[in-house]
Amino acid sequence: MLADRLRDLGREVVLTREPGGSVGAEEIRRLVLEGDPDRWSAETELLLFTAARRDHLERTIEPALAVGKVVICDRFADSTRMYQGLSRGNLRAVVDQLHSLMIGREPDLTLLIDMDPQTGLTRAKGRQGTEERFEDFGVDLQEKMRAGFLALADEFADRFRVIDGNRDMDSVAQDVTEIVLQAL
Numbered sequence: 001m002l003a004d005r006l007r008d009l010g011r012e013v014v015l016t017r018e019p020g021g022s023v024g025a026e027e028i029r030r031l032v033l034e035g036d037p038d039r040w041s042a043e044t045e046l047l048l049f050t051a052a053r054r055d056h057l058e059r060t061i062e063p064a065l066a067v068g069k070v071v072i073c074d075r076f077a078d079s080t081r082m083y084q085g086l087s088r089g090n091l092r093a094v095v096d097q098l099h100s101l102m103i104g105r106e107p108d109l110t111l112l113i114d115m116d117p118q119t120g121l122t123r124a125k126g127r128q129g130t131e132e133r134f135e136d137f138g139v140d141l142q143e144k145m146r147a148g149f150l151a152l153a154d155e156f157a158d159r160f161r162v163i164d165g166n167r168d169m170d171s172v173a174q175d176v177t178e179i180v181l182q183a184l
Contacts, residue, residue: 001173002180003072011184014064017074018052022059025052042088049080050098057103070184076107078156082148087141109183111176112153115165117142 003015019029032040032048040048053076064071077099085092121142153160161179165172 001169002176005177006070006072006180006184009181012067012069014060014069014071015074016056016060016071018056018076018079019049020052021056021061021073024055024059028052028055042084042091043094046080046084046091046095046098049084050102053077053080054102057105073107076110077103078110078149078152081152082145086144086148106156107159109180110153110156110160111179112149112160112162113165113172113176114146114150114162117146119166 003013006013018025019032020026028048028051032045032052061071061073077095080099081092081095085095118139121139150162153162163172163175163179
């Protein structure tokens with residue numbers, strides 16, 4: 001919805017996602033989001049996500065930014081900080097080191113759509129897709145992730161904006177659009 005609104009206003013927009021967003025990163029996406037929740041160790045998962053992000057950055061994000069396009073990315077390094085850095089051990093420092101070494105940039109603006117973890121899990125499982133590996137860890141992980149993301153929003157307050165996601169989609173979309181237009 002945001003991409004459509006920005007395009008209507010004459011902006012060139014690249015809408016992308018992580019993991020994924022480039023051919024190589026999409027291949028890695030299949031490896032990390034499908035299958036048994038315990039398929040990979042947290043360390044292996046971290047390396048795979050970092051490799052996917054690097055390819056995505058080189059092949060999609062940087063070229064778009066270089067020609068003045070707006071890049072909207074569904075997830076980025078903050079998701080890795082939480083899911084690999086917090087969910088199965090204390091790897092946050094390693095995540096940050098790898099990010100600094102291999103990625104070297106943060107988003108200009110991060111939108112955190114905050115909602116009740118059980119509601120979010122129910123919505124995600126309701127999509128009935130094949131990419132439910134993290135959802136299969138259950139509501140306890142989702143509660144831990146919510147607390148972690150809210151802590152990240154405090155840590156990186158200069159770029160985070162928290163939006164109440166416990167409302168209808170149109171209200172959330174309106175808030176997102178207003179925040180982005182103000183930032184642009």
